[in-house]
Amino acid sequence: MIRQLIAVIIFCAGFTGGYAQIVSKDLTAGNYKISLEWNDSVFYSGNIVVQEEGNSTNSFTASGFHSGYNWDSLADLNNDGINEYIIELETGETRSDYNMYLIFDFTKSIQPLYKVHNAEIITGVDKTPVIVSNMRLGPPAMEAKYSYVLKYDKGKLHTLTNPDESKVLKELVPFEEDYSDLISSYAGKADPCGENSDVKNYYAAYIVQQKIVNNEDAGWKFFDKNYTCSNKNDMKAEIKKIADDNYSKITNPGSFNFNQ
Numbered sequence: 001m002i003r004q005l006i007a008v009i010i011f012c013a014g015f016t017g018g019y020a021q022i023v024s025k026d027l028t029a030g031n032y033k034i035s036l037e038w039n040d041s042v043f044y045s046g047n048i049v050v051q052e053e054g055n056s057t058n059s060f061t062a063s064g065f066h067s068g069y070n071w072d073s074l075a076d077l078n079n080d081g082i083n084e085y086i087i088e089l090e091t092g093e094t095r096s097d098y099n100m101y102l103i104f105d106f107t108k109s110i111q112p113l114y115k116v117h118n119a120e121i122i123t124g125v126d127k128t129p130v131i132v133s134n135m136r137l138g139p140p141a142m143e144a145k146y147s148y149v150l151k152y153d154k155g156k157l158h159t160l161t162n163p164d165e166s167k168v169l170k171e172l173v174p175f176e177e178d179y180s181d182l183i184s185s186y187a188g189k190a191d192p193c194g195e196n197s198d199v200k201n202y203y204a205a206y207i208v209q210q211k212i213v214n215n216e217d218a219g220w221k222f223f224d225k226n227y228t229c230s231n232k233n234d235m236k237a238e239i240k241k242i243a244d245d246n247y248s249k250i251t252n253p254g255s256f257n258f259n260q
Contacts, residue, residue, distance in 0.1 A: 029085045060111040077152035095140040112258040114157045138201030146209040174209040193229035204242040
């Protein structure tokens, strides 16, 4: 049973009439007490303390990495009969970074093992629950997005790369028309061939998404068909670097380690 207690302490910020709230929240998962605290007027002011009940020497502390609490839950992420523990925290102020999952496995460590930004948990589709992370490239308003799937197995969190092994991953195959429409909309507002054009982010996002579902060739066919500016070769090299860098990061298990 997870018990929750929330306490709010309000203090006056100078004589300007402004107020800020230092918010604290206590959670309990099994034999562990998790205490959160943050300033609701300051992004990334949040701290965490994890303590094992009855063992004051076994504790973990981290500071300055979240902006508030959303929810927490027990979930058996690998169907081994032992629940992992997930806390969803608030993070930044933009659509590019809106939440963070902390994943605990108390059979291995008192501290969170992994953190995943822009995350949602999907159950009842694949054999085991999976986590989908939704990422953006370029300015948030561009809607240049891609998504990938994470699975917790044998104590490790890793990115799924074979659509035949995941129905959720199969659903992430991108529709060419969606990206074509975004590119057309961009061209109606700005010069896609201009020196400061951000249109490359749409192509990069589409190619990353195709790489994620193991079909990168389709991404480059889309680029070759739709990009008609005179700097095509240079832009292709730039987009390749963006796509490769993003794919390398999300397929590196170390990218999700919680380390403070």
